[in-house]
Amino acid sequence: MTQTQSAPRSADAVAHLRPAFHVRPPRGYLNDPNGPIEVGDDVHLYFQSRPVLDMHVPVEWGHATSSDYVRWTLHRPAMAPRPGGPDTDGCWSGNTVLDNGRVRAFYSGNVEGRPYQSVLTAVSDDGGTSFGPPHQVVPDPSDPAIMFRDPFVWWENGTWWMVVGAGYVDRGASIPSYRSTDLENWTYAGPLAELARGVLDGHDTGAAWECPQMLTIDGRRIAVVASWSPEGGPAEVLSFDVDAPVVPRRVDHGTNFYAASALRDSRFGPLLFGWLTEGRDPAGWTDWAGVISLPRVVWLGPDSSLRSAPVPTVDTLRVGQGAPADGASTGAQCEIVVPEGSGQVVIHFSEQERVVIELDADTLTIDRSQASRDDHAHGGRMQVTEAFDPASDRPAARIILDGSILEVFTSAGRVLSTRIYPTTPPTWQIQAPPTARYWPLAR
The missing domain is CATH 2.60.120.560 (Exo-inulinase; domain 1)
Structure with missing residues (x-):
């Protein structure tokens, strides 16, 4: 039994700690939210999950739907690793878009031993319930990178755009960008933003940026990234205007918010979800760990930082x-x-x-x-x-x-x-x- 499977207290003894209206599988490990998307009257939310607390089990895409963003129905995983395929050791982070009425996912496929996760795409022909076989659409980086993963795709000004999280020893954290007319063939368009590693307001800006997300707010292109380093792992979720000097600001000022996932357009405007990490040592876990934040409406403050409020339908829980x-x-x-x-x-x-x-x-x-x-x-x-x-x-x-x-x-x-x-x-x-x-x- 691994350390994360040991538990000093029974699940019944800590039943009051289980969330009632935050997304979480009944058991196992949850981390990054992925690809929230509105399809008809429902919103689909995907998330990295494992059915058990063993970190050696490959990650799959869990799946939940809601008609109001606060009452969620869990479904079978929408995507699971395919043995011998480009994601055989895990379906990692990405997002989804509507492609001629079909839900198309872009995500990182993990294969142990490869230097980078592959940028993959897979299509759902059943409205987002499940996805077909994936294939790689962006080659591995030609320049040696610390990290290269977590694609995010969106439509802007008549073109499909993609950013990927990356970092380079000589250039710092980076968001490489690509463009496409058909979602299959992608052309490198240069870094959308880069920043040498430093400290801002006492927080590490990161050797690399994971989970890049792009929002358009008040006509400005706002990046949301998760700062990361090889020695320290995850740090903070940061935001900044990519068309101005990069001055990252914290998105959440608490202790347990990471790997934000954006929905650019919703019935409430641009939204963010996040992974609420555990605030206890693994030896204290019972049969589950990790949960998704409430969805948040976001806007820009006077200092250009990203501000948040719960989606209005949270009031209906009262x-x-x-x-x-x-x-x-x-x-x-x-x-x-x-x-x-x-x-x-x-x-x-x-x-x-x-x-x-x-x-x-x-x-x-x-x-x-x-x-x-x-x-x-x-x-x-x-x-x-x-x-x-x-x-x-x-x-x-x-x-x-x-x-x-x-x-x-x-x-x-x-x-x-x-x-x-x-x-x-x-x-x-x-x-x-x-x-x-x-x-x-x-x-």
């Missing part, structure tokens, strides 16, 4: 008309809204366990240092400044709790995502400012 949050008792799924001002929201899990969300001047802080007595759970604080915009029509803070998931959205569009693991099951108690409101959440 049960009842709302009640004062201070003194309320709650289960593992709830929303707490602080309309304005400063103060603390504390969710007391027990006398020994609590999480504190503090609003102070222009700063929002989450302190999870006492959120869990589980030795495997991570603690610490996270903070974002310029968090509030009193002129907006958004509340100062929306605090959304779903089992072990905590996502906090501010009125200025800042978001902090983290994971918490209280050992005490509900009922839990809320302490909050007098104006704060509370709703239970349910599907």
Whole structure:
């Protein structure tokens, strides 16, 4: 049995940590979201997953659909590695587009021993439920790269475009780009953006960029990338304008958001999904790990950073008309809204366990240092400044709790995502400012 399969506590003992309305398979390992796409009235979301917690099992594309972006139905995997094929050791990250009414996927095919993952395409003839055999459409890079993977394809100005995540020892992180008229034959068009590795606001900008996504917002081309290095692995999700000097900004100011996946056009405008990584050591996992964030509407702030809010349909999860949050008792799924001002929201899990969300001047802080007595759970604080915009029509803070998931959205569009693991099951108690409101959440 591998380390990730050992578990000191039973699944039943931590059932309150399981999310109710965030996408997650019933068991196994989930990581990057892939290829969200609207097909008719439904949105299809794919994601990297393994049916067990053994990291040696090749990754497949899990599949979920929804008519409202908050109530999801899980399906059989839409794509699985083909023995002896170009993805025999894993169907890795990519995206999907509509090609004459068919859903076409572009993704990275992993074959152990090859220096790079192959850029593959595969077509679905059943509306996105399953995909046919893949084939390679972009050759491996001719220049030695640290990394080359995770294609993203979109239509712009009468042409299909593709970017791939990459990094080079002498040039730093890079987004090579390609163009095509038919989605099969691709011509290299040069790097869309590059940046020598550095530190910005205390965060590593990356030796390479994984999972590049392209959005068009207010007529500007905005890249969203995941910074990565060979020695440190995943770091931060960053965004920047590719047609201006590259100044990356963090997309999420919490501790557990990575590998964002974009839907360029939706009924709500451009959206982002992300992988909410585990905030506990593998030895503390039970029978599952990893979950997908709430889908987020995104826009540009005054500093050109990407701002976020939950999709509007999250409101339909609320049960009842709302009640004062201070003194309320709650289960593992709830929303707490602080309309304005400063103060603390504390969710007391027990006398020994609590999480504190503090609003102070222009700063929002989450302190999870006492959120869990589980030795495997991570603690610490996270903070974002310029968090509030009193002129907006958004509340100062929306605090959304779903089992072990905590996502906090501010009125200025800042978001902090983290994971918490209280050992005490509900009922839990809320302490909050007098104006704060509370709703239970349910599907």
